[in-house]
Amino acid sequence: TRIGWIGTGVMGLSMCGHVMRKGYATSVHNRTRHKAAPLVESGAGWADSPRQVAEQSDVVFTMLGFPQDVREVYFGRNGLLQAARPGIILVDMTTTEPSLAREIHQAAGEQGAFAVDAPVSGGDVGARNAALSIMLGGDREVVDAIRPILEAMGKNLVYLGPAGSGQHAKVCNQIVITGTMIGVCESLMYGFKAGLDLPTMLSSIKDGAAKCWTLDNLAPRILRRDFAPGFFVDHFIKDMGIALQEAARMGLSLPGLALTHQLYLAVKAQGHGKCGTQALILALEQMCGTVIQGKD
Amino acid sequence: TRIGWIGTGVMGLSMCGHVMRKGYATSVHNRTRHKAAPLVESGAGWADSPRQVAEQSDVVFTMLGFPQDVREVYFGRNGLLQAARPGIILVDMTTTEPSLAREIHQAAGEQGAFAVDAPVSGGDVGARNAALSIMLGGDREVVDAIRPILEAMGKNLVYLGPAGSGQHAKVCNQIVITGTMIGVCESLMYGFKAGLDLPTMLSSIKDGAAKCWTLDNLAPRILRRDFAPGFFVDHFIKDMGIALQEAARMGLSLPGLALTHQLYLAVKAQGHGKCGTQALILALEQMCGTVIQGKD
Amino acid sequence: TRIGWIGTGVMGLSMCGHVMRKGYATSVHNRTRHKAAPLVESGAGWADSPRQVAEQSDVVFTMLGFPQDVREVYFGRNGLLQAARPGIILVDMTTTEPSLAREIHQAAGEQGAFAVDAPVSGGDVGARNAALSIMLGGDREVVDAIRPILEAMGKNLVYLGPAGSGQHAKVCNQIVITGTMIGVCESLMYGFKAGLDLPTMLSSIKDGAAKCWTLDNLAPRILRRDFAPGFFVDHFIKDMGIALQEAARMGLSLPGLALTHQLYLAVKAQGHGKCGTQALILALEQMCGTVIQGKD
Amino acid sequence: TRIGWIGTGVMGLSMCGHVMRKGYATSVHNRTRHKAAPLVESGAGWADSPRQVAEQSDVVFTMLGFPQDVREVYFGRNGLLQAARPGIILVDMTTTEPSLAREIHQAAGEQGAFAVDAPVSGGDVGARNAALSIMLGGDREVVDAIRPILEAMGKNLVYLGPAGSGQHAKVCNQIVITGTMIGVCESLMYGFKAGLDLPTMLSSIKDGAAKCWTLDNLAPRILRRDFAPGFFVDHFIKDMGIALQEAARMGLSLPGLALTHQLYLAVKAQGHGKCGTQALILALEQMCGTVIQGKD
Known part of the structure; x- marks a missing residue:
């Protein structure tokens, strides 16, 4: 062959x-x-x-x-x-x-x-x-x-x-990730403003029902301010756009996905399209007028 | 003692x-x-x-x-x-x-x-x-x-x-979970409408970047239409309310959490406050006029 | 000519x-x-x-x-x-x-x-x-x-x-209307649940800062359960889709528009695509498990 | 007396x-x-x-x-x-x-x-x-x-x-206004990015179905960068908070209101709580990395 x-x-x-x-x-x-x-x-x-x-x-x-x-x-x-x-x-x-x-x-x-x-x-x-x-x-x-x-x-x-079914499954994969990303990033914003030491906070939640790949792999990068791309914001926006277009065509209302898509468009609009998807935190920081910190 | x-x-x-x-x-x-x-x-x-x-x-x-x-x-x-x-x-x-x-x-x-x-x-x-x-x-x-x-x-x-720091960390925990819940439920809606066999779809995504406790533990219950409470919708709504109130007080904008909170209020308004948190899918099914199916 | x-x-x-x-x-x-x-x-x-x-x-x-x-x-x-x-x-x-x-x-x-x-x-x-x-x-x-x-x-x-500028201005027009529609419909839901007589409520707010064409023209139709189309839900969804696509292309994040778009997709998914845009209330009623009433 | x-x-x-x-x-x-x-x-x-x-x-x-x-x-x-x-x-x-x-x-x-x-x-x-x-x-x-x-x-x-009924009607009033505000502000963002002259755009839409008090009264102030308060952001946030709390208590899901509330929290977090409600545009401008212009 x-x-x-x-x-x-x-x-x-x-x-x-x-x-x-x-x-x-x-x-x-x-x-x-x-x-x-x-x-x-x-x-x-x-x-x-x-x-x-x-x-x-x-x-x-x-x-x-x-x-x-x-x-x-x-x-x-x-x-x-x-x-x-x-x-x-x-x-x-x-x-x-x-x-x-x-x-x-x-x-x-x-x-x-x-x-x-x-x-x-x-x-x-x-x-x-x-x-x-x-x-x-x-x-x-x-x-x-x-x-x-x-x-x-x-x-x-x-x-x-x-x-097309392989592509549909990939869309399913990406939709789950939009959820874990927004959940993890908003959690970090909250924890920081609440005065928690973020690595300690993460250690207290990471093995329970909040457990997810994003928490394990991307939250630490955020705390190190490491926005190097594992997966590009630009590509993630493309994928969410495909998902929303297909969903609209199939007659689905997916408000969570739509919101996260818009937040990622803000990330891109602010100049971070070539960062990794963990850069979602940058848009939330802008909104909240707060930069989180949390060394390991 | x-x-x-x-x-x-x-x-x-x-x-x-x-x-x-x-x-x-x-x-x-x-x-x-x-x-x-x-x-x-x-x-x-x-x-x-x-x-x-x-x-x-x-x-x-x-x-x-x-x-x-x-x-x-x-x-x-x-x-x-x-x-x-x-x-x-x-x-x-x-x-x-x-x-x-x-x-x-x-x-x-x-x-x-x-x-x-x-x-x-x-x-x-x-x-x-x-x-x-x-x-x-x-x-x-x-x-x-x-x-x-x-x-x-x-x-x-x-x-x-x-x-109060213990309570704040618990809020962080719950915020992550709002994200994984909306991500997993919207993913299931999409996969079903796209014609995928849902257990097969789940098996294809569950070990990658979409990996999360909710996907592993609650998605299968949803497919079995098992809405028995591990954790009550009513209690989750209480927790999200606390989170949003504290966040507003601290000067944080958390749009993802706010949206998921409203969707859970819909779950409750539709009579499912005593179900488990996986009942979020019921509100999405109502919105989309579609009941998903997918036995194991 | x-x-x-x-x-x-x-x-x-x-x-x-x-x-x-x-x-x-x-x-x-x-x-x-x-x-x-x-x-x-x-x-x-x-x-x-x-x-x-x-x-x-x-x-x-x-x-x-x-x-x-x-x-x-x-x-x-x-x-x-x-x-x-x-x-x-x-x-x-x-x-x-x-x-x-x-x-x-x-x-x-x-x-x-x-x-x-x-x-x-x-x-x-x-x-x-x-x-x-x-x-x-x-x-x-x-x-x-x-x-x-x-x-x-x-x-x-x-x-x-x-x-293209004429089309862009029309998009601007439609975006404003997505806002007035969601505002008016959520207001009616609230007023009904709060036990207000809706025509009386409308008479108390319609001449102040809440004044809008939608309140004057579509709220009364909603109270009469008149969902005949002045403008089709299906066409409005098309217009919002165009708006979101252009906005994404131009690097804009428009979360309000994106949310309303998803709610209208729910209206359509529930079978009301050929109704008028005031049918947005139907999706909210579904979510809230409540049908509003309020004859003139 | x-x-x-x-x-x-x-x-x-x-x-x-x-x-x-x-x-x-x-x-x-x-x-x-x-x-x-x-x-x-x-x-x-x-x-x-x-x-x-x-x-x-x-x-x-x-x-x-x-x-x-x-x-x-x-x-x-x-x-x-x-x-x-x-x-x-x-x-x-x-x-x-x-x-x-x-x-x-x-x-x-x-x-x-x-x-x-x-x-x-x-x-x-x-x-x-x-x-x-x-x-x-x-x-x-x-x-x-x-x-x-x-x-x-x-x-x-x-x-x-x-x-309490007077207060409930006032809540209805404020909910409508959240809608007109987000609609008008997102419309201005779109129009500006699309290259339209904003006063001309406004003149083309203000007498049709997009007509509203906010468009007539606040859009011109935004174009003049006049954020003096007719009504304080801080007070509007208070009112939206009341509305959401009552709505949750009554079993209502109001996603549009919840989203706009969060965006106003961003306005406040960015230091504009003492501005007028038209300052919503400032949060959108931050998200989109764009400051709109449009002299009368």
């Missing part, structure tokens, strides 16, 4: 590396060529366009940024679908719109090709450690066919249903 | 039992006498009033429902403070207002008595298993003096600071 | 009628032909497509439902732009996306044609009475050239700036 | 002056004596305490700041109820809690005295011009008995029902 890989950012680079270490012959392409250099040095072939990747591969993975990037790579003039022959499998691991996943699946199907949506969670750490959760949508037998390759990248591979 | 215990609801009963099993002589009082029966049968003495409890004890614990109950038990005509002699230690484990904790501490101090605020988290399961987290406020040496007794009930005993 | 008119719903029918009564020769087209019958009977010519309308007209007005309808009428296979010759003026009176207005303006310009965005406010009553407010975007001299025709339909014609 | 007047701030001073000009003999008291000087110079007698006011009057009016002030003036050691003999009428024109109005009514009744709640709307301008709206609660015949005096101060006198 010849592998194609498009999108070699922080996550994609790690993920493609894991696949290559399993011994698969791999072609890579990236908008900014030099970012793919480590893979090429490790033996991957360079392809000049998504189209050329498709021509040289049996299974193509894409790991991109925004839905419009995905659209361009699949449907563009030198896109994958220009060269998608019967039997090829196209796997989009970007977090993108469920409707776009269905559109790709349909377009691929009309050419006899297959498409799988396979967004991930676990962040850069999960990508590096091959410990991602992978949420899979598409035809079950196609998903089963690529499992051995996916297992090079992730641990928790779950098949969710027809095309 | 003679122990007094006031408040023998589901939690108080377990907690007092653990203390008695350590061998402490114990007097108990409860508004509804028969609920204290199991403790009396195990050897506790019955006291006719909080005042009488104080007369017979060196350390008194209270575990009540609402702030007005606490006020009555401490400041009422036959209340604890009527008989609080120098050296007695009064420990309120109810979740109540930080300002009330400070008021009790002050009033006790004027009589040479000591007061500690010691709200807990961990729910009925934690109480039963002596695995509660206990958040402690008051004078540090007083707190240290009662640690051996507290260790009969809980595992994670954290001293937060002067009177 | 030969006039073309596309879109003969409730509003379009009145508006086109006013123009014809000024003596302009007019061609009409509508997706559902029979809705245009009254105009044809009054002397308008029927055109089989937008393209044909363009071929027969000097100034074309469009008054449609959703942005995708506008897109089809302008850019579709038999759309206006297929036959837009130099000098023709295309005036879109639909409430639609500012970016779509700019896109039409650009496409028209490339053919030497002109485009104006001219959304209106005032509802069916304003359309019938030729008393609409018209918010105008595009080239100033083009707007000036069509003023005499616009004056047949409206009273308050305001030029806002380049293409 | 001898009049007593307590509370001579900006509003109370004008209102008491109107009553005196009708020829009523008047005793006045104010916490800060010198603020009552203009009335004393016009012939009012000075009283050293609320108690003394009651001793010298047949009808006493109170126009104070916060509920705790009202409580002190009525129930304090030298309060009105210490000297409230049978037949005296106590009229509280402060905006305060409906439950406090009922409490005063009950306490007065036990002494054979009468109490009326009579909050007003119309602001300092309405007070100066004797054009206030007055919302009346209490016993109907008592309200009727004091109408001639009230007519010296206001134009729209509406009887709402038993004690």
Whole structure:
């Protein structure tokens, strides 16, 4: 099985590396060529366009940024679908719109090709450690066919249903996180104003019903004023926008998500779009005219 | 050390039992006498009033429902403070207002008595298993003096600071939970409408960044339509009300908490105040005109 | 000047009628032909497509439902732009996306044609009475050239700036209304639960700082349980969606608008999308488990 | 009929002056004596305490700041109820809690005295011009008995029902205003970011369905950066707090009010509690990292 890989950012680079270490012959392409250099040095072939990747591969993975990037790579003039022959499998691991996943699946199907949506969670750490959760949508037998390759990248591979279902599950994941983020950040604001020592406060609540990944992993970064991105505010806003658009289309009212989305838009408006999602605290600090402190 | 215990609801009963099993002589009082029966049968003495409890004890614990109950038990005509002699230690484990904790501490101090605020988290399961987290406020040496007794009930005993600090930490705990609750419930609404099998969806997200106690423990109950209370909606609304009132007083804007509070008021208005906090989903289902399903 | 008119719903029918009564020769087209019958009977010519309308007209007005309808009428296979010759003026009176207005303006310009965005406010009553407010975007001299025709339909014609500016002003209008709607509806809920006679309550507040069109015009309809549409919930949701999308794009956080949008999505989810905007009360009644009453 | 007047701030001073000009003999008291000087110079007698006011009057009016002030003036050691003999009428024109109005009514009744709640709307301008709206609660015949005096101060006198009903109507008034404020402020933010000339935008929407007192009166002040108080942010926050507390007690979920309350808490946290309510824009500007401009 010849592998194609498009999108070699922080996550994609790690993920493609894991696949290559399993011994698969791999072609890579990236908008900014030099970012793919480590893979090429490790033996991957360079392809000049998504189209050329498709021509040289049996299974193509894409790991991109925004839905419009995905659209361009699949449907563009030198896109994958220009060269998608019967039997090829196209796997989009970007977090993108469920409707776009269905559109790709349909377009691929009309050419006899297959498409799988396979967004991930676990962040850069999960990508590096091959410990991602992978949420899979598409035809079950196609998903089963690529499992051995996916297992090079992730641990928790779950098949969710027809095309777009992987993306829908990823939306579910992000919605939970909007809740844990607002809860943790408002809790820190309260604790600080109440005069508590924040590390002590955290130690008193972190093992009970308030326990969550965000509390364990991001609250300490906030206390260190470490806003380096595990996951970009800009990308989180994109994901929430997808969630709200799909929800509106499906006839759902999700007021909590809508509010958190607006607060993140404030974070971005204040210039922190390239920070990590823990930067939500910055918008609350602005609102409250208070900067929290709490050394470990 | 003679122990007094006031408040023998589901939690108080377990907690007092653990203390008695350590061998402490114990007097108990409860508004509804028969609920204290199991403790009396195990050897506790019955006291006719909080005042009488104080007369017979060196350390008194209270575990009540609402702030007005606490006020009555401490400041009422036959209340604890009527008989609080120098050296007695009064420990309120109810979740109540930080300002009330400070008021009790002050009033006790004027009589040479000591007061500690010691709200807990961990729910009925934690109480039963002596695995509660206990958040402690008051004078540090007083707190240290009662640690051996507290260790009969809980595992994670954290001293937060002067009177009221334990209550403030409990507020921090509850604020985080408002976030995880709204996140999990909105995620389930989305997943259901998107056509996902909800248990499968949960299995795909529960080990990543969305991981939280609510997802692990309450989402499955929601899928089983099990709304039995681990923690009452009515009590949660009380806690959120305390949080918002204190936050307003301290000059904080906490829009996420305020929104979730209103949604819980809807849950209560719709008749579910005696359900567990997972009943938040019922208000969202009403809004969306959709009842979710998803057996395990 | 030969006039073309596309879109003969409730509003379009009145508006086109006013123009014809000024003596302009007019061609009409509508997706559902029979809705245009009254105009044809009054002397308008029927055109089989937008393209044909363009071929027969000097100034074309469009008054449609959703942005995708506008897109089809302008850019579709038999759309206006297929036959837009130099000098023709295309005036879109639909409430639609500012970016779509700019896109039409650009496409028209490339053919030497002109485009104006001219959304209106005032509802069916304003359309019938030729008393609409018209918010105008595009080239100033083009707007000036069509003023005499616009004056047949409206009273308050305001030029806002380049293409899309009329649409932006309409968004501003809708945002204010989201506020007055939520304020009025929550006020009615409160007054009813507080035991006030609602018409009496309204008479006591309607001339002070709470004065607003919604209070004067829609509160009485709510008290009569009259949910007939002056303006559809479905269209209002569309407008709020446009507003939120543009706001996100421009880097704005508008939490009030986002919340009201979600509440209207609940109104729609509960089956009232074809009601008038005053149906917001229905979602609040659901949340509060209370139906308000208050005959005049 | 001898009049007593307590509370001579900006509003109370004008209102008491109107009553005196009708020829009523008047005793006045104010916490800060010198603020009552203009009335004393016009012939009012000075009283050293609320108690003394009651001793010298047949009808006493109170126009104070916060509920705790009202409580002190009525129930304090030298309060009105210490000297409230049978037949005296106590009229509280402060905006305060409906439950406090009922409490005063009950306490007065036990002494054979009468109490009326009579909050007003119309602001300092309405007070100066004797054009206030007055919302009346209490016993109907008592309200009727004091109408001639009230007519010296206001134009729209509406009887709402038993004690507390006037306060409830005032809450309804304030809830509507929270909506118009958030709507108008978010609309201005949008319009500015969209590049519109704001005065032109306002002229295009102000006569349609967006029409409201806030748009007419406060939007121009915002454009002039005039944040002088017509009505204090601090007092508005108090009123919203009362509204939310009563609503929670009555089993109502009012998410719009709750959100606006939080945004006003941000305004206050940022140091603008003594500004007028139009300062809501300042919190939105902070969130959006944008200061709007728009000279008239």
